[in-house]
Amino acid sequence: MHYDPRHDERPVQYDPFKSCTVPRPIGWLSTVSTLGVNNIAPYSQWQNLTFDPPMVMFAANGYPDGRKKDTVINAEETGWFVWNMATWELRDAVNRSAQAFTPEVDEFAEAGITGIPCIDAPGLRVAESPCHFECQYLSTQRLKGNSNVGNVDVVFGEVVRIHVNDDALTSDGKIDIPRIKPIARLGYYDYCVVDNVFEMKIPGGGAAADGLEGKTQQS
16 A cells, blocks of 8 residues: 555555654653642653764654643753663553643552652652663754644663663673563554664774764764
């Protein structure tokens, strides 16, 4: 099948668009409001951008009434947001935190997770999560959609502190992905878990491979 999503009626019951770009990493993002209320929500439109320095982005669609998501507002007003790795063991908490709570609700309490203070960022990170990025807000790019829900705020940040639980590491210092089992978003209401990893090294290696490993030339 093929169709033009701008004009054509979709030829199948369920939208295939979000089920083609898969699996999508989950940006389980914690923020705090200027009033001190803790917020956490999952975003499946999340990605690393570069490594020198490490930068990330997430995209948040608007509410039907035109409001921005609380995560976006908090990041813009405080200058910070925190990524927490979503894992198989935390899947229920991640799902609970996807609800649209009002801004005065402490979402850590609603999700049933433990908050621990960040070092640089205000607010909390998830104690039960094995990995965290404290991200300093850089900018927001709003892309206009065909509706309020279609409008999307693309938020950029620089990772200024990385936390990795020592128990999440292999003996040679790599993150033990099959053991901690990150979850990822598929289309519809479907998710997957990373429990099988294979390696493919780029033929020839060199600078390109070093870049993928995150190595940088120190001045």
